[in-house]
Amino acid sequence: MGIPFYNEADSIGHVLRTAVQGLDQYYPDAKSVIVAAGSPVGGKALRAINSTRLRKKSLVGSIAFKFDDDLLDGKGLEHQGDHGDRG
Numbered sequence: 001m002g003i004p005f006y007n008e009a010d011s012i013g014h015v016l017r018t019a020v021q022g023l024d025q026y027y028p029d030a031k032s033v034i035v036a037a038g039s040p041v042g043g044k045a046l047r048a049i050n051s052t053r054l055r056k057k058s059l060v061g062s063i064a065f066k067f068d069d070d071l072l073d074g075k076g077l078e079h080q081g082d083h084g085d086r087g
Helices: 012-026 043-051
Strands: 002-005 032-038 060-066
Touching (some): 002 043, 012 032, 012 043, 032 043
Parallel strands (some): 032 060
């Protein structure tokens, strides 16, 4: 499951716990991975993700990172003004 983030440090922990709960409920025998990928300004949210405790008896793992490219800001193409064209 992919979860994009910008800088939602206050709510991202709840989102992760809810995702784990749903995966455990609907896919109890499956191994799952949650990938949280975020904006370069998402440092605070990344720290919140990494400090979120997931269920101990879950088969869900997680990985989280933020991009180093400012063009990947988590706000989508409309934010870039020219629909993502770099040149």
